[in-house]
Amino acid sequence: MMPLPNEIAPDAPDANDLGRRARAIGAVLWGSFLAACVGTMWFFAFINPDDLLNNFPEGDRIDHVGVYTLGFFGLWLLSALSASIALYLHGLLGGRHGHGKGQGKGLRDDRPGGSSP
Secondary structure, X not given: OOXXXXXXXXXXXXXXXXXXXXXXXXXXXXXXXHHHHHHHHHHHHHOOHHHHHOOOOHHHOOOHHHHHHHHHHHHHHHHHHHHHHHHHHHHHHHHHOOOOOOOOOOOOOOOOOOOOO
């Protein structure tokens, strides 16, 4: 009987484990995609693409689908940037206060005379 891969090297990383960075990228992209979907529907429920196109000369206009596409990808980029900044700041705060794996949760005041929850 052949041993299972876990029995050969129990400390070896699992091939199905994406890792922390890949999960964070997936969470940012998926969350920002959903936010862009809702934002596009909400924005274009109140704004008519013809109102946006009136400022351009007749030869430089794009059709309605192009306006919807640019709006969606613009909102996706904006929400992905926002989520990436939030994730970056969360990582900085977590690392600075020492809330890594296996350590306590919550905020701690390390100043002299500070309180600890």
